[in-house]
Amino acid sequence: MRRVVQVSTGNVGRHALRALIGRPDLELVGVHASGPDKIGRDAGELCGLDRPVGIAATGDVEALIDLAPDCVVYTALAETRPMEAIEQLSRFLRAGINVVGTSLVWMAAPRYAEDWVREPLAAACTAGDSSLYINGIDPGYSGDTLVHTAASLVTRIGSITVQEIFDYGNYDDAEFTGASMGFGTEESAELPPLFLPGVVESLWGPQVRALAANLGVTLDEIRQRTERWFTPDPIGCTMMAVAPGQMAAVRFATEGVLDGRVVITLEHVNRLTAAAAPEWDFPPDGHVGVHRVVIEGEPRVEMNTHLSHPVFDPTDAGCISTAARVVNAIDWVCDAPAGLVAVEDVPQSALMRGLLWAEV
Ligand SMILES: NC(=O)c1ccc[n+]([C@@H]2O[C@H](COP(=O)([O-])OP(=O)(O)OC[C@H]3O[C@@H](n4cnc5c(N)ncnc54)[C@H](OP(=O)(O)O)[C@@H]3O)[C@@H](O)[C@H]2O)c1
Incomplete structure (x- = not known):
């Protein structure tokens, strides 16, 4: 005990x-x-x-x-x-x-x-x-265990793409997640912390380096990309109320480059309700969220993880799994x-x- x-x-x-x-x-x-x-x-x-x-x-x-x-x-x-x-x-x-x-x-x-x-x-x-x-889940599971499992099915890897695509509308965390990602801010406002140079790379870069080391390759470069989406219509959700002109979705990634080609991508697409950023990727089959890895290679592998719970909402399901990763x-x-x-x-x-x- x-x-x-x-x-x-x-x-x-x-x-x-x-x-x-x-x-x-x-x-x-x-x-x-x-x-x-x-x-x-x-x-x-x-x-x-x-x-x-x-x-x-x-x-x-x-x-x-x-x-x-x-x-x-x-x-x-x-x-x-x-x-x-x-x-x-x-x-x-x-x-x-x-x-x-x-x-x-x-x-x-x-x-x-x-x-x-x-x-x-x-x-x-x-x-x-x-x-x-x-x-945790991400960083954590989706960029380590999920990739290790998928890559074990592949004899030759062309590229690895890890994605968290998740509707944060139900996430009751305006103070940290909301503020750090800048939900509800206007384009003219100061950049939110996550979008400052080097921050995304600092948070997810260690997992990209770990995957490169697992693969036995030395990357030329690790870099980040970030995008914000501003809503034309009001959006209401648990996280916050977002007025027209304010940010309601983010897309950001840390990329590992080898021989001029992006070979490892750890990407997030996070939106407040399904109304936000309609042209960006959605989870498959109507799910609220997905933690996914796609390996282009021999063969191509796609593994989608969907968390849900009979009582709690999918955001809580994600928090249960985050806790499980360490309690277990x-x-x-x-x-x-x-x-x-x-x-x-x-x-x-x-x-x-x-x-x-x-x-x-
Ligand atoms: N890798 C992943 O997949 C993943 C997923 C989710 C979260 N996380 C990480 O896990 C942590 C917790 O996330 P969360 O969503 O649970 O955060 P949260 O609900 O915003 O905050 C967690 C708790 O931290 C405590 N706290 C806040 N300020 C504090 C301070 N100054 N000193 C001591 N304790 C303080 C408070 O608990 P009390 O009032 O009870 O002390 C608060 O309820 C974060 O660091 C987050 O980045 C990782």
Whole structure:
């Protein structure tokens, strides 16, 4: 039984909590929340269960370290506060506590992450003899496991295209996803953070480099492209209300170039409702979203992943899977040698968990 602390109760965090609670192989021993309105409240209530589980949320990191858990699941928003998140993660790691997480998405391919984020975390693992594993769906699954699976079916690869095509209309995250992508902004406004030079490449570039290394090729160049779509009509959705002339869809990609040809593309097409950007790609068969890889080669392979749930909407289904990518790795990461864990290190069969264990 692994003793686990959950850090954050946001979109991904509350589904990580639901994954942890009631699992026979994991024991939830603590929960961190930063919002004053959440501190002192029961973890069951914070993740929408109709029963308490006897663990109250705290804002005291030291008290959670004193619990000496085997692992922390870190899903606190980190991209807007990276140095603070690195310090918080490092405190757990230096104390000998393993961490799995979905935050600091630069670290989804840790061996190719930039020094400023990789080095302090690697040093904290060494100091504490602990391990850190960061993953998710995208970055994560679609640019690693999905590609590895598809590429294993192909004898000669011409190009790899990974896409997240997803309607973010139901995503209740105007503060981070909305603001960083610039939904609801006008063309004349300052560029949103994601569209600043180098940002897309910084976030998805490590996965492109990892794929090139897996293929044994040295890319000439890694570059980014970005496009915004401004709506002529008003659009209303959970994320926000978008007025005519404001941005309601984004398309951006990180590309790996070899011999003057784009051979690896990691692309996002994100829109607020199906009314946005009608000329851009849509998920197949009326789905709200797809995580997809297309390999042009011998043979051509296309693998489409659609997530859904009988109760939650597809955005929540994506958050459940994001949480699953790391919660399911807890057992393996706890036994791993100290250091940064890459997806290539973890046997995929080790990530299979449970046969309808959950009582939620
Ligand atoms: N790779 C992927 O596929 C993928 C997919 C989705 C998300 N993510 C990443 O996972 C992380 C969580 O995403 P999300 O959608 O769950 O984000 P979110 O709902 O916007 O925020 C998560 C939580 O972070 C905590 N938080 C916010 N500011 C904080 C601060 N200053 N200090 C400490 N905690 C703070 C809050 O939880 P409390 O109030 O409970 O503390 C908040 O609810 C992000 O870093 C995101 O980029 C990755």
